[in-house]
Amino acid sequence: MNRQSLPLAIFSDFNGTITSEDMLAALLRSYGKDDVLEQISQARSRGLMSLRERIASEACNLTCSLEEADERVARTLYFDESFCRFYRQYVSEGISLTIVSSGIEPLIVRLLSRYAVRALPVFANGVDPRPDGWRVLFRDTTAEGNAKQPYVEAAMQAGFRTAIIGDDESDFGMALVADVRFAKRASPLAAYLDRLGVNYDAFETFDDVSKRLRELAA
Secondary structure, eight states, X not given: OOGGGSOEEEEXXXXXXXXXXXXXXXXHHHTTOHHHHHHHHHHHHTTXXXXXXXXXXXXXXXXXXXXXXXXXXXXXXXXXXXXXXXXXXXXXXXXXXXXXXXXXXXXXXXHHHHTXXXXXXXXXXXXXXXTTOOXXXXXXXXXXXXXXXXXXXXXXHTTOEEEEEEOSGGGHHHHHHOSEEEEETTSHHHHHHHHHTOOOEEESXXXXXXXXXXHHHO
């Protein structure tokens, strides 16, 4: 089968890919909890904490409401507005575009809606924003909390050619199975694919991704 001729399905990470950094980390920093972030970072670097455990640890140190978190994120987190052009272009052409994230779905949906990005499938984790610390409602039981590879594999089995866009550890699995890979320049995902000798395109904005997808389709 010539996979080049199949309809395209695009899967994009959110935190660090569409935004400048992880939402939970940005919130903790905004609330002056840099010491918490440092402790978690040290535990991660020593291999003492999975991605799922890191997300849970960051979330349990947040005691604000979702509304307060949404307002802080909107004020402090950089959002790549080229994604809005990317979204409008591909959705208008009927191409499947899905957000898959290890982040918090309600915050992702709220931030996207601020930029008029609506009716876009978002698969991320839920949250119970308790006043004594948030509890993450993970989508699955994996070490990632929301394994992304199965979404890409399901699309491939359904007859799609797949492209993934990401930047970090949570994107490693889906990058290895996709037909086309985009890794943020100088990101952990780019370094990982370099080590494995896996082909990918580096990007800085979604305009770069769009241009390269056009070239690949020509």
